[in-house]
Amino acid sequence: MASTLRGATSSVCRSCLRLLRTPPPSRLVLIPGRRLFHTSPGWRAFGEAYPNTPSAPDVAATPPERPPHIRPLFNLPSARRSSLRLSRQDLVRVEERLEDRDLPGGYAAWLEVSDPRHRDGEPISEQVTDEVIKPVVELLLEGLIEEGPQHSELPPAAEFLETLRSMALANDSQYRLLLTSMLRQGKGPELVSPVLDSAIQYYKEDHFRAGARRQTVEGEEETSEIDRDMLWSSLRWGFRLASSPSAIASTIYLAFLHTMEVATQHHKDLERTLFSFPQLPNAPFLGKYMAHHYFEEEMQTRLVKLADKFEFKKLLTVPALLQRATAQYTDGGRLKDYYDSLRTQAEDTGIPFSEENFMVFVMAFMTLTEREVAIEIWNDMARSGIFPKPRSWNMLLTEAGRLQDRDRSCLQAVWKTIITSGVIPDVILWTTRIHALLMADRKAEGMKVLKDMQKSGLKPTTATINAVLDGLLKNGYMNEAKKTLLVATGMGIKSDLTTYNTMLRALLRSRNFDEAISLLREMQAAGIDADIVTATTVLDGLYKNSPTKPDLTKVRNLLEYMEAAGVPANEVTFTTIIEGLLETGNEQAAQDIWMIMEFKGLKPTPATYTTVIRYAFSKGDLLGVEKLWQQVEANRVPKDQKLWTRLAVGYAQMGEVERLRSVMAAMGEEGRILPLSAYTLILRALEKWELYNDVKEIVKDALEKDMISSDGSSRGPVERMFWQTLERVAEGAVLMDLKAQGLVTV
Template sequence: MPPQSRLVLVSGQRSFHTSPRWREFGEAYPNTPSALDVAATPPEELPQGVPHTRPLFNLPSARQSSLRLSRRDLERLEKHLEDRDLPGGYATWLEISGPRHGNIEPTSEQVTDEAIKPVVELLLEGLIEEGPQHRELPPAAEFLETLRSMALANDSQYRLLLTSMLQQGKSPELVAPVLDSAIQYYKEDHFKAGARRQTVEGGEETSDIDRDMLWSSLRSGFWLSHSPSAIASTIYLTFLHTMEVATQHHRDLERTLFVFPQLPNATFLGKYMAHHYFEEEMQIRLVKLAEKFGFKKLITVPGLLQRETDQYKDGARLKDYYDSLRTQAESFGIPLLEENFMVFVMAFMSLAEREVAIEIWNDMARSGILPRPRSWNMLLVEAGRLQDRDRSCLQAVWKTIITSGVVPDVILWTTRIHALFMADRAKEGMKVLKDMQNSGLKPTTATINAVLDGLLKHQHMDEAKETLQVATRMGIKSDLTTYNTMLRALLRSKKFNEAISLLQEMQAAGINADIVTATTVLDGMYKNSPTKPDLAKVKSLLEYMEAVGVPANEVTFTTIIEGLLETRNEQAAQDIWEIMESKGLKPTSATYTIVIRYAFWKGDLLGVEKLLQQVEANHVPKDQKLWTRLAVGYAQMGEVERLRSVMAAMEEEKKTLPLSVYTSIVRALGRENLYDDVKEVVKDALEKDMISSDGSVRAPAERMFWQTLEEMAEGTVLMDLKAQGLVTV
């Protein structure tokens, strides 16, 4: 069969794809096999890290059509369409797609579903353009739904119909059912057989399909947002257009888009709509809706607003950002939530700008939001941290709580008590503890743990023991946190016999030790004993820990080693490593990552190389964390050649670092004044399409990358990149 003629049926004499307007772009119609379709084919690997879901565009439908068409039947249909005989073409379709052409035995003359789909897409195009002129023909949306039920729908058909409906300015009520069908197609039909996921080791596994698969497909499409034919951008614009007619499928898509980090920005959407000749009024409307949705996402998705405010270290600039956000909220008619106000309250508290924090707190109250106990608790915690700079802050916040009519619960009292003891204000802390009891509230285990934590931090061992005895007399039971806190203090004070007695007491009380217990005891044994503990004793302790609840596996040993290295207890970590291997347990990629990180911290390049030799000799698969640690570690030490070798090795294994790691590498190289190498990293990020050369931002990670680059060497690095024509930002 000859290549498909991609004719578009329109009422005029000239085919749309040959019109002068399209030739201005120097491109074919988006449905033609062209450079655009090549660009729309996702790469095998995305710079998101592994494991990831392989791009799912252009995969055949998981379902197979039961339609059995001969090559001659298909050519008859195509002939009608090429002759611009739409009614005749549709009549032929009804004839050849009837019951007698389904569920019959396959023959050598039978064409595949993939051969049928482009031809029925021509019919769909005709129904879109000319269908309304023929009353006997069905609406294009109804025809596409029929194709989906026959397992003959594909991405291109949905893109075509949705784009045309938006171009024509169809009402949201008419467009919403087509969007629902598209979402169902992705969630139910397109991925029914399962998604292929690439594992860290390079193999593949199959997982069941759920809403995450729609997310994966959109991620792939948005990553290729330079392609004007990307189905993901069409779905996103349709989603915006139909926001006021939210269905269940629409809400599913909204949740999907909330977790997606790289939504097209207003600049791209404008170009996309201009490419498809959207009316100017529609372009303006959808760009405005995109801005509104972006704002809604910012204040709804936990952590997004926090990451934005974390960038501001200057109170005046942070206040400007807060004011602009309030203005946007008013403009869009979307009220800020309690969580949003609290992000700014805590940010200003951390900058020691208590007055501004209180002002924002009052804004929240004026907005009709009654702060929940959790918000009051957050405020108290931050006030406790500020005691060294503002001793009266804690009392001021407590007074505000009381005057606002809030009756403090046990959690608020405990937070206040903990803050006082941690600031070594034990006398005041004991008074507040009595005030709590006088208010009718009994201290809990958490309250006692808070007192112990503060007392032991400042080496008040006798007072801690007395507090524990009083709590026992009051019927307040100790928990694992209580014992771990006391164990740490006893070992630090070299009271080994008391520590062992406490372990036995813990076991008698039926409280199982955990990894924190094991790490605490081991760290204390090595750091506070006048001589290195005998390995036999260490093994005996680990066996005891296993008997009381700490499992002896690779994860446990790795966690213990990590805890010991965090306290720079290298000797203890080495002994635990030896014991782990003596038990026949092999270090994992996570184990090597932890030890290599420590070696980089020490500046021990030789140690890093020896560890890597072990990784290779033991055939340990390198996961994303290990690759990241190697790349960032070499960059921080200015070892550019080793960094290049790591990135080359990752290329061979088809692994890619996320953009956030590229930012860390750029920052590290900049600290070493290795600006030529910074430029090479930027070129690599551009080649992988991780950043846009015009500096447009699709995600917070890109914003951070460009900010890092702009600040480097007072902007000269960025200026050089511009001079070379690599970026236009």
């Protein structure tokens, strides 16, 4: 535990060092990959190179040892096994005919050896596995794709692949081969759609029944079931690694775009899921991908346009994306131009603005105190035939409440608009208005509105009372809060956990410790379990408002009481409490909780150390960070991605470049790399310290790890943010130097 928790920078909690010497128990880790697919010799051996892929190293090289990392494996074998019992000689019969370019003969041989009656119970001394059979049937599939149409007696390739799927002999490569070929040949959407459906069905029903392989530190393996939704997680990795030989994801995406007009149920499911992907291949990448596979120029142009249209549809469908885009504007004029351009694009593409889209811009302009423009957009929504739902009115009212310090009349103006629009306010709208007034210390108005609400025939709910208590107690009206709570109880309005937490916080702040303990007992008697917020609130208030430091025994007793009241005593709970206490700057309380955690025999987790190291960095306590890291090493605490990232980014933000290099080197020894988002944070930190040469080294490192493309193209928002950050460093001078060195071609 860092000495920062005691406000000093010269010592560390000795009790931590005492208990951290205990060896950790056995743990399970997922078998990972040290390098990304498209830089790993073991994976490159299974396919050709793709655009922007570095030249392949020796494919015979032994793949590096795989360190712990959690992600779905793209080429997991199917859990289903075929019922075929074939010998090596059976496969040779098929291969020989295919090598002689006798496709009909090869197919006939396959029909014979795959017939269940072929062996008729005859034992096989050297039966081959499914993984040996699949490359042979893939050669046959390739032949049916290229030459099959010339032989009327042979089935279509799509029909043959569907047969393979039913026999549990399908794989990623076969679907990529067939879909790419059909798109390259310009097959119509109605022909491609069934193959796409089959590919999705293959992933859902077959591919991920295999589960994830997990390996213990003792070297044993276990298998866990993976939900069908892991298809989408796998595709996400495929999009991120779309230049790899396992680029089935990009192929499926192109097939999806091509078949948008033939939307089956599988297609609709895939569309909904693609909306959640942060890194779909962008139009430039898809263009390179299709050029590499010799797509017709007309098809390339069509699919790139559809990709742009889908990205726009995604922007308008996922509110968070549009919110993120509007948040970048601090000038009302530029935001209005952006709004107008999107409306024009929506009309051109036939994708209408939804209520959520309009509300994003309404809220953005309200935040910029551009009330007139916000009302104008609200009217645009009405003119579009959209009658706002109560949720939209509530959002508008909430934002008006936040703006009271800058525009006191805004809240009343919005309420008047609600009434004149013919909307009958419900309990939620009344509650929002009351809370906004009380939070702005307009007590008389707020309590009057509470009475007006009751006069309108609406009874306050528990949420209403909680809002009233929050607003009153924030401004120190303890007596009014107690009276309100008594009245509410008399009306039969039950208190909930939020009610108790709100009152507890206020009582402890005002040093009414006896009342706080009584309230805790009352809460327990009412059958309401305390939560971590309750525990943190009580501990924080006890330490900050007590005239003397609380006795550690009393704190332990309090935690035991909280445990009996519903707060579990485990590592996660203690870490969350420590984090909550540090967020309020309560170092002494966090220090004691750490000691109590050790006293109970609970060991700090990677998350615990991440929390405290983050706090130490925020205090500028490098010595505390170093001592904490020594504890991590001494106790052999597993170093997860968040812990490594926090350490690396923290050193960068402190300008400690040598320590940053040491961390990245240590990560390399463990086969780990920082996420690209961390590289972006490091760029910003180094720019602040004007360490421009070190910025160049970070960029070179990202290039060497193939995390970014040297041409500046981005496969998603994370890469786009990296390049935008780099372009701003030293007003573009660093990027110009990298260009001059031939490292990038942006």
